[in-house]
Each structure stands twice: as structure tokens, then as C-alpha cells.
Amino acid sequence: MVSKRIEASVIDAGRHPVVLGADALRALDRDLKEAEASALFILGDENTLRHCLPELLAHSPRLREAETIGVPAGEASKSLAVCADIWQHLTARAADREALLINLGGGVVTDLGGFIAGTFKRGIRCIHVPTTLMGMVDAAIGGKTGIDLGGVKNMVGVFHDPLAVHVHVPFLKSLGKRELLNGVAEMIKHGLVRDAVHYEALREAPLHDLEALAPLVEHSASIKAGVVSEDPREAGPRKLLNFGHTIGHGMEAFSWEGGQRALLHGEAVAMGMICEAWLSWRQNLLDRDSNDRIAAHLLSLFKPFVLQGDEHHRIIELMRNDKKNAGGQFRFTLLTSIGSAQVDVPTTAAQAQEALDYYRLLVRG
Ligand SMILES: NC(=O)c1ccc[n+]([C@@H]2O[C@H](COP(=O)([O-])OP(=O)(O)OC[C@H]3O[C@@H](n4cnc5c(N)ncnc54)[C@H](O)[C@@H]3O)[C@@H](O)[C@H]2O)c1
Ligand SMILES: [Zn+2]
Numbered sequence: 001m002v003s004k005r006i007e008a009s010v011i012d013a014g015r016h017p018v019v020l021g022a023d024a025l026r027a028l029d030r031d032l033k034e035a036e037a038s039a040l041f042i043l044g045d046e047n048t049l050r051h052c053l054p055e056l057l058a059h060s061p062r063l064r065e066a067e068t069i070g071v072p073a074g075e076a077s078k079s080l081a082v083c084a085d086i087w088q089h090l091t092a093r094a095a096d097r098e099a100l101l102i103n104l105g106g107g108v109v110t111d112l113g114g115f116i117a118g119t120f121k122r123g124i125r126c127i128h129v130p131t132t133l134m135g136m137v138d139a140a141i142g143g144k145t146g147i148d149l150g151g152v153k154n155m156v157g158v159f160h161d162p163l164a165v166h167v168h169v170p171f172l173k174s175l176g177k178r179e180l181l182n183g184v185a186e187m188i189k190h191g192l193v194r195d196a197v198h199y200e201a202l203r204e205a206p207l208h209d210l211e212a213l214a215p216l217v218e219h220s221a222s223i224k225a226g227v228v229s230e231d232p233r234e235a236g237p238r239k240l241l242n243f244g245h246t247i248g249h250g251m252e253a254f255s256w257e258g259g260q261r262a263l264l265h266g267e268a269v270a271m272g273m274i275c276e277a278w279l280s281w282r283q284n285l286l287d288r289d290s291n292d293r294i295a296a297h298l299l300s301l302f303k304p305f306v307l308q309g310d311e312h313h314r315i316i317e318l319m320r321n322d323k324k325n326a327g328g329q330f331r332f333t334l335l336t337s338i339g340s341a342q343v344d345v346p347t348t349a350a351q352a353q354e355a356l357d358y359y360r361l362l363v364r365g
Helices: 024-035 046-051 053-059 061-065 080-092 107-122 133-139 169-174 177-194 196-204 210-230 237-242 245-256 265-282 288-301 312-321 349-364
Strands: 009-012 017-020 040-045 067-071 100-105 125-130 147-149 152-156 164-166 330-337 340-347
Touching: 009 210, 017 024, 017 210, 024 053, 024 061, 024 125, 024 164, 040 046, 040 053, 040 061, 040 107, 046 053, 046 067, 046 100, 046 169, 053 061, 067 080, 080 107, 080 147, 100 107, 107 125, 107 133, 107 147, 125 133, 133 169, 133 177, 133 210, 169 210, 177 196, 177 210, 177 237, 177 265, 177 288, 177 330, 177 340, 196 210, 210 237, 237 245, 237 330, 237 340, 245 265, 245 312, 245 330, 245 349, 265 288, 265 330, 265 349, 288 330, 288 349, 312 349
Parallel strands: 017 164, 040 067, 040 100, 100 125, 125 164
Antiparallel strands: 009 017, 147 152, 330 340
């Protein structure tokens, strides 16, 4: 029998490949043959097992023999208790070091499953199949894994590279609009720090049209892969990806303290990018027109988060708790133009406060 040629492209993310294209899941099936695993397990959450597993099995028949492990959807599954359950489950099934874990889900499942794979019996192989936009363009790529501890995100983790990441954009059809936009924020960031053409394409793209979005998703995944391949263990260049994240993390943590709604990571990063583009202008790195374009674009996509002004101290305090900002002064990744950025720009707390004030006045209109 002549089998149809597999249409998938492979890009290098340093220590692991990212497989893209219409046949990314058929390519997975082919790769499973080569992996010669002693046993196959699929980890997913209640949503990904319902919406994505049937399609995965349709494209990758070898996975029909896999055993499925389900966890509740949501960040709470990135816990030591869930890990212990899964480690015990794998032990009860006599999984050995040649077992292979397929992580089918968003960043929660790939962070958790990557951590399980990195630690069980000192490390077994895993493959990530991201199902959220955040997963496809960010979380699944780069080998960072981890779980939360004592309310602190990603407190315990290891670097553990998957054998590969297989990106199948049609999985996004069941994803809600808010979750989709959450990933769009990271795509916009990729354009802003690395690729002006990508940024302009994202401005024009009909975000609800998956066919139109697919090449942009793949391009964003390749930008993340490219940055990671220059810096697999986060020694420096990966800091480029921190644009929007210093103030963004402060905003995200602040939003969990109540008052208004809890922000999704990408929503907080969108706010952070508005503030940090302004800081880039304030530090004479970025021209004013570019700043204004970026702010107007992000505000058109993301619902404003109203600040009163007296919370700024708390947000700055939360930014200080972020492990990136150890040692007093803030070091921001700031834009030098649309499409390029500079890392480690020293910035004072007073300047960060001014940036928050800029955002506050902007959304007040
Ligand atoms: N390791 C890294 O480099 C890295 C980078 C960024 C984020 N992260 C981590 O990723 C996590 C966030 O990931 P996320 O935003 O993908 O969240 P998530 O994994 O919680 O997914 C969001 C929601 O969408 C549901 N879902 C997933 N795929 C779906 C689909 N195709 N259709 C319908 N529903 C679907 C999930 O069940 C969940 O309810 C955080 O824990 C964060 O720390 C890690
Ligand atoms: Zn992010």
C-alpha cells in the first residue's frame, strides 16, 4: 500500500523539534513507531479528553492502545497531590523507563505532564500535543515544566525536553474566545520583540477565522522555538520573551487579590505590554507613534482593567516578589522598535508607577 505523503514541517527549538502543518498528528503516529515505547499513556484534562482526544486517535491510530489519565481542568491540577496520584498510577500499571507519556492539553497539562515525565523513574519520554493557543505558541515549547506549591506558581519544576511538540491548529475550534485571546497576547508579543511583519499580520488577521490564523499560529510557534534554541536553559536571550511580563505578572497577581475580575495570564500581559511600551518610549528607546499604535491595538482587543491609582504600590510590591526581579532594581525587556527589543534595561519603581498611571488614565478615557 502506498501511504499518502505526510505534510508536516519540523522546526528546531534547540533541544526538541516542533512539528507543524496539516499532518502534524499523522507525523506523531509515524514517530510513535520509531519510539518503540513499552507502554503509552495519554494525560489530558476533562475538556481536552472530551474535545481533542477523539481527533487525536483518528489521526494517530497507534494511540488507541494508550491508557488515558484524566485530571480536572484548571491550574489547581498543577499540584503535588495530583503528581503523587499519577506517579502511583504509573507504578500500578508497571510503567518502566521505556514508557511514553503524551500530554494532550493546554499549559496546565504540558507543565504537569512534563514534570511527571521528568521525574518518574528519573525521567521518561514525553510528547506534547498542545490544545490551547497559549500552549501552541508558548507553554509547550522550550522544555520548562513545573507545578505550583503553597499558592506560588511554578515553584517546583525541572527542565525536561519533550521528544517533540506536535501542533495541530484545528484543536482550537472548541476553545472559547477568551482563551483564544489569551494566546493572541503572546503572539502579539512575539511580533513586537522579534518580527514586525508578524505583528502587522496579526493586526490585520480575522482572529476568529482559524484557517486565516493557522499560519500565524505556526509562525509564532517558530518564533518561540527560535528564541529558545538560542538559549535552551534560559541564560540570557530568552529574556526577550519577558516583554510585557514584569508589570504583567504584577497585574496578574494583583487581580487575584479580588476587587475586579481575576485576569488570565495573557490579559495581564496585554496590560503589561501597554505599560512597558510606554516605558520604552519614556526611556527614549521607542518612538511615540509606535507606542500609540500598540496601545490602541491592545485596548481594542482586551477589556480594560480599571485602576484607581492607590493600588500602584501593591502592584509594584507584587512585581518585586517575582523571581525575575530579585535584587532590588527592575530590569525590563523594552522595545527599541516594533519588531525588536533590548533586554535588561534598568528601570526604577517610580518609572514603573508612572507607566501604571499612563495605563490608568488611558482606560479612563
Ligand atoms: N512552561 C512554560 O514555558 C509555560 C509558558 C506559558 C504558560 N505556562 C503555564 O501554562 C498554564 C496556562 O496554560 P493555558 O492557558 O493553556 O491554560 P489551561 O491548560 O488551563 O487551559 C485553559 C482551559 O482551556 C481548556 N481547554 C484546553 N484545550 C481546549 C480545547 N481545545 N477546547 C476546549 N477547551 C480546551 C482547559 O481544559 C482549560 O479549562 C499556566 O499554568 C502557566 O504557568 C507554561
Ligand atoms: Zn507569558
